[in-house]
Amino acid sequence: MFKTLVVTFILILIGIALLSVGIWLKRDGKFPNMHVGSNPLMKKRGIGCIQTQDAQAQIENKIAVAEKQGNINTKVN
Numbered sequence: 001m002f003k004t005l006v007v008t009f010i011l012i013l014i015g016i017a018l019l020s021v022g023i024w025l026k027r028d029g030k031f032p033n034m035h036v037g038s039n040p041l042m043k044k045r046g047i048g049c050i051q052t053q054d055a056q057a058q059i060e061n062k063i064a065v066a067e068k069q070g071n072i073n074t075k076v077n
Helices: 002-019 021-025 040-045 050-057
Strands: none
Touching: 002 021
């Protein structure tokens, strides 16, 4: 059982090392930015990050007209 755990741990370490080779070899090695908001094609289509859209939707609109608080279902004659 211990031998299996050691072999598994070594295989996981080798896998992580192989996945990060591209980052190690680049001069300014960084993980690629997979964020929707930074994708130029998504920006062109007007698609943004849901977190950014949510933050913008929650900002209070200072020029909005306040609605009257009353009976909404009032019948108009």
